[in-house]
Amino acid sequence: MAVPVETRRPASPSRPPEGSRWTRDVIETKVFGVLRWVVIIGLVLVTLFPFYYMFILSIRPLDSLLRDPGSLVIPFAELNWSAYQSIMTPQEDGGQGFLRFMGNSAMVALGTVLISLIVAIPGAYAISRLNFFGRRQVSAIFLAVYLFPSILLAIPLFTFFTRIGLRGQLVALLIVYVAQVIPVTIYMLRNYFDTIPTSLEEAAALDGCSRLGVLRRISLPLAMPAIISNGLFVFMIAWNEFLFALLFLVNTRPNWTVSLGLSQLAGSIEVPTTVLMAGSVILTLPIIIIFFAAERLLTEGLTAGAEKG
Amino acid sequence: MAREEQRAGITLLSPTLILVLVMVILPILWTLVLAFQRVRILNIRNVGLFGPYTIANFDNVFSPSFFTSLGTTLAYSIFGTAGAILLGLIAALALRRPFKGRTLIRASMLIPYVAPIVAVTFTWSTMLDPQFGLINHWGKRLLGWEESIPFLSERAREVSFLGLEFEIPTALITVILFEVWRSFPFAFLFLTARINAIPDSLEEAARVDGATPIQRFFHIILPQLLPTIAMLSVLRFIWTFNSFDDIYLLTGGGAGTEVVAVTVFNFLTARGDIGAASAQALVLALILGLMVGIYIKFFGKKEEVS
Numbered sequence: 001m002a003v004p005v006e007t008r009r010p011a012s013p014s015r016p017p018e019g020s021r022w023t024r025d026v027i028e029t030k031v032f033g034v035l036r037w038v039v040i041i042g043l044v045l046v047t048l049f050p051f052y053y054m055f056i057l058s059i060r061p062l063d064s065l066l067r068d069p070g071s072l073v074i075p076f077a078e079l080n081w082s083a084y085q086s087i088m089t090p091q092e093d094g095g096q097g098f099l100r101f102m103g104n105s106a107m108v109a110l111g112t113v114l115i116s117l118i119v120a121i122p123g124a125y126a127i128s129r130l131n132f133f134g135r136r137q138v139s140a141i142f143l144a145v146y147l148f149p150s151i152l153l154a155i156p157l158f159t160f161f162t163r164i165g166l167r168g169q170l171v172a173l174l175i176v177y178v179a180q181v182i183p184v185t186i187y188m189l190r191n192y193f194d195t196i197p198t199s200l201e202e203a204a205a206l207d208g209c210s211r212l213g214v215l216r217r218i219s220l221p222l223a224m225p226a227i228i229s230n231g232l233f234v235f236m237i238a239w240n241e242f243l244f245a246l247l248f249l250v251n252t253r254p255n256w257t258v259s260l261g262l263s264q265l266a267g268s269i270e271v272p273t274t275v276l277m278a279g280s281v282i283l284t285l286p287i288i289i290i291f292f293a294a295e296r297l298l299t300e301g302l303t304a305g306a307e308k309g
Numbered sequence: 310m311a312r313e314e315q316r317a318g319i320t321l322l323s324p325t326l327i328l329v330l331v332m333v334i335l336p337i338l339w340t341l342v343l344a345f346q347r348v349r350i351l352n353i354r355n356v357g358l359f360g361p362y363t364i365a366n367f368d369n370v371f372s373p374s375f376f377t378s379l380g381t382t383l384a385y386s387i388f389g390t391a392g393a394i395l396l397g398l399i400a401a402l403a404l405r406r407p408f409k410g411r412t413l414i415r416a417s418m419l420i421p422y423v424a425p426i427v428a429v430t431f432t433w434s435t436m437l438d439p440q441f442g443l444i445n446h447w448g449k450r451l452l453g454w455e456e457s458i459p460f461l462s463e464r465a466r467e468v469s470f471l472g473l474e475f476e477i478p479t480a481l482i483t484v485i486l487f488e489v490w491r492s493f494p495f496a497f498l499f500l501t502a503r504i505n506a507i508p509d510s511l512e513e514a515a516r517v518d519g520a521t522p523i524q525r526f527f528h529i530i531l532p533q534l535l536p537t538i539a540m541l542s543v544l545r546f547i548w549t550f551n552s553f554d555d556i557y558l559l560t561g562g563g564a565g566t567e568v569v570a571v572t573v574f575n576f577l578t579a580r581g582d583i584g585a586a587s588a589q590a591l592v593l594a595l596i597l598g599l600m601v602g603i604y605i606k607f608f609g610k611k612e613e614v615s
Contacts, residue, residue: 132318156336179332
């Protein structure tokens with residue numbers, strides 16, 4: 001992209017007159033130098049504080065929270081991990097059964113990753129590499145789908161799965177999730193395929209490799225970083241999803257996901273806040289771990305092409 | 310060869326196409342039909358694709374309560390989008406120059422966006438709780454509040470500022486602030502990527518010419534960011550306009566925060582009225598499409614000219 005260079009001089013040329021140090025330039029530079037750190041510290045506090053609060057509430061005894069709601073130090077004297085035990089224990093044994101919910105969430109999320117990759121890798125490869133009629137339109141349609149209100153989509157899917165009697169099943173959720181993440185999966189993978197030079201594939205084709213052979217032996221290994229980051233991204237979307245889980249599974253408690261379980265229990269008075277905070281930590285922790293492990297891959301995959309403007 | 314490529318392309322893409330067709334496009338078309346039928350959860354098994362059709366479902370759409378929630382949705386989307394982009398821009402500028410630990414801070418800045426929505430809304434509502442919430446505790450202690458503020462369940466509050474009396478919508482402002490907190494990382498991420506791509510020589514040249522930091526921002530940096538900001542405005546506006554989770558989990562749509570997505574959800578589940586829910590969702594999508602279309606027509610052109 002051509003860069004429009006400002007050729008005219010700035011409105012007030014503030015070349016420092018000899019002898020005076022307090023020019024506009026010096027003042028602004030100093031002020032922003034300080035302001036920058038104020039902003040950085042403020043932002044770090046605002047973004048991270050709720051997570052710190054979530055954590056300390058999960059390890060405090062309930063009566064200590066009610067006695068002193070403002071305390072922010074880690075209570076080493078009365079460290080209390082019983083909330084985690086209570087949230088993980090199965091419901092039959094007097095707990096909240098989150099271990100089971102975690103299993104459900106993990107199953108749906110991993111299934112979504114697996115199926116969406118199997119479906120999307122050939123699709124993204126085709127859009128990136130093969131010149132066939134309608135490939136531009138296909139990309140546009142996928143983008144449009146991604147911008148549709150999910151509540152609109154929720155109505156017919158809710159009706160459909162109710163009618164065929166699959167609504168309370170995890171497999172219904174799995175199918176819907178795969179359909180929801182396919183557009184973004186294709187988009188990310190196609191961007192990556194576009195960056196791989198075709199010469200390697202052409203060489204393999206000349207050596208007598210079939211098209212599927214090229215895809216499997218050459219393109220797939222080269223695209224591995226994108227495939228992994230995409231898988232992690234899809235896992236996060238599926239693990240965090242709430243609306244469809246709520247619509248489909250609310251009446252079948254054994255099939256609840258962690259998100260749904262937490263939101264349902266948060267409304268009841270019987271479960272103490274500290275126990276629910278332990279549930280929040282359990283829900284959030286896998287995401288934070290994945291995110292920090294793959295932060296570079298994820299952000300690069302998402303913003304690929306964005307720096308071109 | 311061309312025909313072979315055509316066939317291979319369609320074959321490789323067909324699983325995706327079938328999935329999107331069956332699970333996304335056909336359902337959207339079916340919503341169109343449902344919006345014109347009397348369908349309830351109770352009579353769901355007796356409904357066919359063809360007839361009997363009715364427009365009674367749209368009675369609910371063109372009612373005062375729908376327009377109220379449409380107004381709420383607009384206010385929520387406009388202020389949420391603007392706030393998130395502004396905060397994202399401030400963050401991107403503040404973290405522009407390298408320093409020790411910047412990578413870690415940049416990554417942490419993205420956590421509100423990736424964390425599970427249910428966990429963060431629960432933490433926020435606990436923090437804002439009138440009884441044992443942290444904010445009210447310190448507000449009463451340090452800021453001299455006379456009583457707890459029910460941030461998420463109070464419709465409006467009288468505030469006097471500089472001798473003037475205002476009425477501010479407490480809960481709506483709270484959910485907008487939450488939305489800004491939740492989605493500014495998205496704007497931050499894209500603005501940072503764009504800022505990094507601006508060549509240093511541009512700013513260096515301006516500096517040599519004597520441009521101050523503020524002048525450099527408005528004449529060099531901002532013009533380079535405008536296309537990204539425009540793209541972010543459209544995307545964030547669409548997503549906020551459609552969003553359901555945040556408000557449903559924070560307030561349940563109470564205290565003057567009922568956005569259209571929550572109204573639709575209530576019609577679908579609480580009343581079991583599939584037809585009315587479809588009609589409202591359809592109108593929501595139409596309004597959204599209209600607004601985005603107008604935006605692109607007016608602002609998309611301007612960019613090309615400049």
